[in-house]
Amino acid sequence: MTVSTVPLEEVPRPPRADLAPPRRLRVSGSEDVRAATLANGMRVIVWPVRNIPNIALYNWVRAGSRNEAPGATGLAHFFEHMMFNGTSRHPPGEFDRLMEAEGGANNAFTSDDVTVYQDWFPAGALERVLDLESDRVAHLAFTPEVIESERGVVASERRLRVEDNSHGLLAEQVQATAFVAHPYRFPTIGWPADIRSWRLEDLQAFYRTYYAPNNLTLALAGDLDPQGAIALVRRFFEPIPAQAPPPPVRTVEPEQLCERRVLVRRRAQTPLLQCAYKAPAAADSRAPAVSLLLGALVEGDASRLHRILVEDRRLAIEVGGHWQEGFDPGLLWLSLVLPEGVDAEEAREALDAELAAVVADGITEAELERARNLATVGLWKKLASIDGKAQLLGEYEVFHGDWSRLFDAPARIAEVTADGLRTVAAEILDVRRRTLGVLIPSEEARGAPAAAPPASVGP
Amino acid sequence: MTVRVPQHERLSLGNGVALILVPRRDVPLVAFNAVLRGGGLADPGSRPGVASIVAGLLEKGAGERNAYAFADVVEGVGGSFGAGAGPEAITVRGQFLARDQQLMLELLADALLRPLLDGGELEELADRHIELIKAAKDSDPSELIGTYGRAFLFEDHPYGRPVFGSEASLAAIDRDDVLRYYEGQFGAERLILVLAGDIDADLLARMAADSFSRWPATAAPPPALARPRARGGRRVQLIDFPGSAQTYFWVGSVGVDKRYPRRAALDLVNTLFGGRFTSLLNSELRIKSGLSYGARSSFARGSVPGEFSLRSFAQTENTGRALELALRTLDRLRCDGVSREMLESARAYTLGQYPLGLETAADWAAVLAEIELYGLGKAYIDEYPAQLAAVGVAEAQAVIEEAFPAADSVAIVAIGDAARIEGALSEYGPVSRMSLTDPEFSLPWASGDGFRP
Numbered sequence: 072m073t074v075s076t077v078p079l080e081e082v083p084r085p086p087r088a089d090l091a092p093p094r095r096l097r098v099s100g101s102e103d104v105r106a107a108t109l110a111n112g113m114r115v116i117v118w119p120v121r122n123i124p125n126i127a128l129y130n131w132v133r134a135g136s137r138n139e140a141p142g143a144t145g146l147a148h149f150f151e152h153m154m155f156n157g158t159s160r161h162p163p164g165e166f167d168r169l170m171e172a173e174g175g176a177n178n179a180f181t182s183d184d185v186t187v188y189q190d191w192f193p194a195g196a197l198e199r200v201l202d203l204e205s206d207r208v209a210h211l212a213f214t215p216e217v218i219e220s221e222r223g224v225v226a227s228e229r230r231l232r233v234e235d236n237s238h239g240l241l242a243e244q245v246q247a248t249a250f251v252a253h254p255y256r257f258p259t260i261g262w263p264a265d266i267r268s269w270r271l272e273d274l275q276a277f278y279r280t281y282y283a284p285n286n287l288t289l290a291l292a293g294d295l296d297p298q299g300a301i302a303l304v305r306r307f308f309e310p311i312p313a314q315a316p317p318p319p320v321r322t323v324e325p326e327q328l329c330e331r332r333v334l335v336r337r338r339a340q341t342p343l344l345q346c347a348y349k350a351p352a353a354a355d356s357r358a359p360a361v362s363l364l365l366g367a368l369v370e371g372d373a374s375r376l377h378r379i380l381v382e383d384r385r386l387a388i389e390v391g392g393h394w395q396e397g398f399d400p401g402l403l404w405l406s407l408v409l410p411e412g413v414d415a416e417e418a419r420e421a422l423d424a425e426l427a428a429v430v431a432d433g434i435t436e437a438e439l440e441r442a443r444n445l446a447t448v449g450l451w452k453k454l455a456s457i458d459g460k461a462q463l464l465g466e467y468e469v470f471h472g473d474w475s476r477l478f479d480a481p482a483r484i485a486e487v488t489a490d491g492l493r494t495v496a497a498e499i500l501d502v503r504r505r506t507l508g509v510l511i512p513s514e515e516a517r518g519a520p521a522a523a524p525p526a527s528v529g530p
Numbered sequence: 531m532t533v534r535v536p537q538h539e540r541l542s543l544g545n546g547v548a549l550i551l552v553p554r555r556d557v558p559l560v561a562f563n564a565v566l567r568g569g570g571l572a573d574p575g576s577r578p579g580v581a582s583i584v585a586g587l588l589e590k591g592a593g594e595r596n597a598y599a600f601a602d603v604v605e606g607v608g609g610s611f612g613a614g615a616g617p618e619a620i621t622v623r624g625q626f627l628a629r630d631q632q633l634m635l636e637l638l639a640d641a642l643l644r645p646l647l648d649g650g651e652l653e654e655l656a657d658r659h660i661e662l663i664k665a666a667k668d669s670d671p672s673e674l675i676g677t678y679g680r681a682f683l684f685e686d687h688p689y690g691r692p693v694f695g696s697e698a699s700l701a702a703i704d705r706d707d708v709l710r711y712y713e714g715q716f717g718a719e720r721l722i723l724v725l726a727g728d729i730d731a732d733l734l735a736r737m738a739a740d741s742f743s744r745w746p747a748t749a750a751p752p753p754a755l756a757r758p759r760a761r762g763g764r765r766v767q768l769i770d771f772p773g774s775a776q777t778y779f780w781v782g783s784v785g786v787d788k789r790y791p792r793r794a795a796l797d798l799v800n801t802l803f804g805g806r807f808t809s810l811l812n813s814e815l816r817i818k819s820g821l822s823y824g825a826r827s828s829f830a831r832g833s834v835p836g837e838f839s840l841r842s843f844a845q846t847e848n849t850g851r852a853l854e855l856a857l858r859t860l861d862r863l864r865c866d867g868v869s870r871e872m873l874e875s876a877r878a879y880t881l882g883q884y885p886l887g888l889e890t891a892a893d894w895a896a897v898l899a900e901i902e903l904y905g906l907g908k909a910y911i912d913e914y915p916a917q918l919a920a921v922g923v924a925e926a927q928a929v930i931e932e933a934f935p936a937a938d939s940v941a942i943v944a945i946g947d948a949a950r951i952e953g954a955l956s957e958y959g960p961v962s963r964m965s966l967t968d969p970e971f972s973l974p975w976a977s978g979d980g981f982r983p
Binding site: 098099122123124125164167168171172173174175176177191192193196219220221222223224225226227228230231234235236237238239337338339340341370371372373374378381382385388389408410411437440441443444445446447448451452454455456457458512 | 532533555556557558559589597598601602604605606607608609610625626627654657658661662664665667668669670671672771772773774775776806807808816817818819820821822823843844845874875878879881882883885886888889890891892967
């Protein structure tokens with residue numbers, strides 16, 4: 072790589088620090104991370120960091136739309152909403168009212184695999200927050216009126232993210248087409264008819280099955296004393312009895328036999344193209360190579376697909392990608408937003424030609440180095456905040472089986488070779504194992520139902 | 531432990547460049563924030579978006595590198611580098627590994643002092659920005675509602691202009707606009723440069739002096755910014771989005787400026803009104819009624835008063851009900867004020883939350899640049915907790931009267947299915963109507979300044 076020194080000859084350049092990434096990531100304070108398993112099987116990981124007088128908490132529940140069944144899709148996400156709506160000790164609304172009055176804010180998200188509850192609060196509120204968090208795991212109550220009101224909230228969220236959103240509308244169709252058996256085919260927000268029809272019993276059964284301490288991983292980072300924090304977690308969570316482990320998801324998605332295509336017509340201005348390739352699970356040994364492949368293809372203006380499709384050929388205005396890194400083999404998405412009037416077929420051909428070149432020839436050493444460096448900086452950016460630290464600890468514990476693997480991440484990134492990456496590209500970027508979604512703008516106003524059904528499945 | 535402005539060095543180069551160095555060594559990253567006064571203010575009135583395009587072009591070739599070479603060198607070392615325009619400044623920001631801090635500063639100097647401003651890149655960028663606006667209309671119209679809202683509220687005041695440009699204005703921008711902007715608006719006395727993180731402060735200070743101390747100042751200060759006039763009464767702008775499942779609405783008025791003396795009280799009252807989950811607005815529109823996924827309010831504060839706005843959305847058939855509820859909640863705040871107990875909760879919440887935005891080197895780079903840009907002084911951060919502690923019910927009441935509008939004196943913007951909601955909206959004032967696919971964010975003003983080509 073050439074580095075220009077044009078204006079600065081007189082400034083001595085200090086020796087560049089060793090360019091090879093360290094085997095273990097050295098983060099200040101990382102040696103103080105402590106973990107414990109409570110008697111009921113709950114995992115706790117704490118990381119003391121004293122930059123600001125706050126703590127970030129992530130409570131990971133191993134339950135997502137992967138654990139749902141037809142007729143009650145979206146239940147895991149709806150359940151996430153209901154977790155804020157009252158317990159036998161605190162009426163609806165109290166959770167947020169009490170937390171905010173002590174300076175805490177919260178949020179939560181649900182994915183195909185997990186539901187994650189997040190709190191950010193001043194260090195002095197730790198006891199209050201753990202009290203509230205353990206209370207809703209132990210004593211959640213369901214009020215029928217609140218269920219009805221929350222149904223309306225989720226329907227509004229769905230209209231925002233799917234029905235009034237070209238991107239969300241197409242992605243939902245692609246995901247539902249990519250899987251024929253595995254519950255990864257369900258949209259996390261839920262199908263509209265299911266949102267309208269959940270019953271109290273569904274919620275109660277879901278709670279009993281998944282909201283058990285042995286199904287939780289709690290990660291805390293911030294202004295705390297590790298032993299004291301773990302003792303507090305024990306005090307609040309250890310009395311909650313363990314339950315039988317949730318039933319495993321037995322379905323294994325059968326091998327995809329050929330490419331699937333789904334077409335959506337919607338009143339819009341810009342066409343969209345989405346490709347979802349079958350991809351490995353998070354814990355797969357190929358994971359670092361998959362991440363770097365995605366980075367090389369779509370991260371940044373110098374990425375392969377951005378340069379070819381957006382800058383050189385101007386067939387797209389945006390390229391993006393996402394690896395759905397879950398417990399089971401999922402999808403690697405490549406997503407293109409096309410300019411108005413561009414033929415989606417022409418864009419697809421250009422995309423396919425470039426992906427075929429990557430499969431045949433791999434990527435260059437410079438592209439690999441770029442992807443590695445971007446991944447490393449991405450990791451450091453997350454590690455700069457207590458929020459990122461708590462998130463990463465939980466993510467590695469839940470999806471990779473051990474929080475300490477976080478600190479092996481740079482070494483695993485460094486180990487990926489151009490050849491190894493080409494092999495993984497050839498395994499994943501196989502047209503026969505992808506689902507192609509196209510959204511074509513249409514002049515007709517949309518009536519109910521909100522989306523056109525898939526117009527073709529083939530070839 | 532409270533959060534205070536970290537130890538830093540502030541240097542002033544002879545030509546007016548303000549250089550701020552903030553060492554922070556928890557992770558091996560360095561961040562920069564370069565702020566150039568002017569921004570959208572200096573756009574030609576008929577062509578908003580020039581500042582934004584100039585900002586975008588800074589990384590599309592500079593010094594010895596064309597656009598590809600520039601991206602290659604930035605991303606090759608894992609760095610990030612991006613620029614955008616705001617109403618009063620262009621901001622360039624990025625992060626690199628500490629080992630690449632010299633390279634980072636070289637690239638920044640190239641981008642600011644020696645941008646190529648290439649004609650081909652200009653055309654490509656403007657075209658892309660036009661298509662990005664269309665894509666946003668297709669996939670998240672609520673993202674654009676603030677732009678429509680400001681255009682409707684501020685009319686021909688610079689705060690009403692779409693800083694990113696509109697589809698029509700972007701199509702009209704040519705290289706002369708770009709060169710004129712660069713020549714007139716880029717210069718030493720406009721620049722605030724903050725370097726933060728795992729830096730070698732002495733080395734970077736010397737490098738920055740070498741790079742920037744010969745940069746000439748601009749010929750004239752940025753255009754003066756008049757205080758926006760508040761127009762009385764209530765009016766409605768309807769943006770037709772046929773077939774939409776819900777209506778996205780925005781209610782705004784002229785608020786307060788960056789140096790508003792009751793800022794701590796303002797933050798507390800807005801927290802209570804629409805700034806947190808249990809706020810009055812979110813309680814009404816989400817928690818109690820289930821009408822919406824969310825409702826919130828905020829103040830944009832600049833050198834002169836920006837907008838107060840509240841925003842939410844609801845299913846098309848509930849448009850009138852949701853809007854009515856939002857306006858009634860605003861009236862309730864004006865009539866009932868806030869209680870001591872509410873104020874205590876908001877105070878604890880604000881004190882508990884504000885440190886989370888003052889954590890990383892990148893956070894501090896942004897905050898110190900803002901303090902410098904508006905001349906706020908470090909008391910803006912260091913005395914904030916004491917100011918929050920001192921707010922009483924009477925001051926909160928004063929803020930409600932000064933900064934929050936009466937519900938019958940607001941500009942309302944709604945994006946939704948006009949055929950199904952125009953009737954409900956017409957109860958709230960005269961309705962002017964445009965289409966989501968129109969290439970502008972506003973109808974032409976009566977005064978007409980050639981906004982529409």
